[in-house]
Amino acid sequence: MSHPAYAAPDTPALPLHLVDAAGFSAWRAARPAAIGAWLDAQGFDGAAGSFALLPGDTGAAGAVLGVGDRLDPYAYAHAPTALPAGAWTPAAELPAAEQAALQLGWGLGSYRFTRYRKAKGAQAQLRLPALDAETLAVLQAVERVRDWVNTPTQDMGPDQLEAEARALAQAHGAQVEVFAGQALLEHNFPAIHAVGRASHRAPRLIALRWGHEHTGRPHLALVGKGVCFDTGGLDLKPADGMRNMKKDMGGAAHALALAGLVMARQLPVRLTVLVPAVENAVGPDALRPGEIIATRKGLSVEVDNTDAEGRLILCDALAYAAEQQPGLVLDFATLTGAARIALGPDLPALFANDDAVAEAWLAAGRQTHDPVWRMPLWRPYLRYLHSNVADIANAGSRMAGAVTAALYLERFLPENLPWAHLDTYAWNDNSRPGRPAGGEALGLRSAWAMLRARYAG
Structure with missing residues (x-):
């Protein structure tokens, strides 16, 4: 079990002291006076996000890293790029939870997307006595999301997304079934077909199934929005709004990466993953505003805006x-700009029809430092989705846009089925330690922690 962020256990490594502002004075007092003077000269005080090299006879004899919350992976994420290349190891034995946070944070801070250009310069590596397998699996799931979202649509269209799902299934002994193009109509997925029909790439529904031979296990369904590029359709987005729309399959990336975690860690469930994968393109056969389309559930939908396409493919799924x-059903989607306006880029908006599921996810977010924020399914706002000619409209008022999108999705599920919907940004607008600009997993780690607690105790 290896990863480029981590050095092999027998690699020579320099000691890394981990300190926080509260404990820095005591740590400094235990060091030789010369070391204290050296740190004073650099103005090092143990503040979170800081570091200082410690001098030796022939160069650096080690380093001290300023951290904040020791259970927060991001507290350590500056280390791989701040420290000189080479291997580093904790100077003192750490509690298991802190070592896991260090391992994950180091991996998050080491990530670089290198598909189209080589990485520049070597990074520092972390040496631990042993890598925690679950922490490594979580890191790899985050990296999958980042890689998939960062990949431009030329190499991550509906067909390539299907290929990624098939590769994941093959790695874990799962089965994949795909309904593509005309088969969507033949098998009653008309809304998915309507959104994707204008593209030269056939729309499809990707279904991955795992563990179904264990009939006594609880059944979990994950659904992810897979709009591989979103022009907005005939309600065309402006250039700045379209620029990053390769990321509109971020929900699918989250669902598939989470499925990989479930399978890799052998969570005792039967798993179904559904990814409606389309490109919302402009063409002679593009979906038009005012059209009334059919859905799998039998509800007719008036298309108020072709740029509210994600909910159309999700409702069939x-x-x-x-x-x-x-x-239990969990869905992930880069669904609304309204969620970003309400909560900003770092907080995914959580909607749930089950209080226990919502509270468990919120608690997992606090535990993993991967927060989500619950928003209301305020059903009186269904009035904003009223249509004079169909059962429901796909959009409407600008009021409460994230809420009305979630309410639209809820109409396509039975009332007694526990369901949670995560409206996630799947993106970092700029770089911070452990959070590089580009594709990002937001709500993935907390979703995994919630599912692990629910199904594995």
């Missing part, structure tokens, strides 16, 4: 998920 009679 959610209806199909419900038919499989799971005990």
Whole structure:
């Protein structure tokens, strides 16, 4: 089990002292006077996000790293790029939880997307006595999301997203079924077909199934929005709004990466993953405003805005998920700009029809430092989705845009089925330690922690 962020256990490594502002004075007092003077000259006080090299006879004899919350992975994420290249190891034995946070934070801070250009310069590596397998699996899931979202649509269209799902399934002994192009209509996924029909790339529904031979296990369904590029359709986005729309399959990336975690860690569930994968393109057959389309559930939908396409493909997938009679449905989607306006880029908006599920996810977010924020399913706002000619409209008022999007999705699920919807940004607008600009997993780690607690105790 290896990863480029981590050195092999037998690699020579320099000691790394981990200090926080509260404990810095005591740590400094235990050092030789010359070391204290050296740190004073650099103005090092143990503040979070800081570091200082410690002098030796022939160069650096080690380093001291300023951290904040020792259980927060991001407290350590500046280390791989701040420290000189080479291997580093904790100067003192750490509690298991702190070592896991260090391992994850170091990995998050080491990430670089290198598909189209080589990485510049070597990074520092972390040497630990042993790598925690679950922490490594979580890191790899985050890296999958980042890689998939960062990949431009030329190399991550519906067909390539299908290929990634098939590779994941093959690695874990899962099965994949795909309904593509005309088969979507033949198998009653009309809304998915309507959104993707204008593209030269066939729209499709990707279904991955794992563990179904264990009939007594609880059944979990994951659904992810897979709009591989979103022009906005005929309601065309402006240039600045379209620039990063390769990321509109971020929900699918989250669902598939989470599925990989579930399978890799052998969570005792039956798993169904559904990814409606389309490109919302402009063309002669593009979906038009005012059209009324059919859905799998039988509800007719008036298209108020072709740029509210994510909920159209998700409603067919959610209806199909419900038919499989799971005990829980989670969906992930880069669904609304309104969620970003309400909560900013770092806080995914969580909607749930089950208080216990919502509270468990919120608690997992606090535990993992991967927060989500619950928003209301305020059902009186269904009035904003009223249509004079169809059962429901796909958009409407600018009021409460994230809420109305979630309410739209809820219409396609039975009332007694526990369901949570995460409206996630899947992106960092700029770089911070452990959070490089580009694709990002937001809500993934907390979702995993919630599922692990729910199904594995």
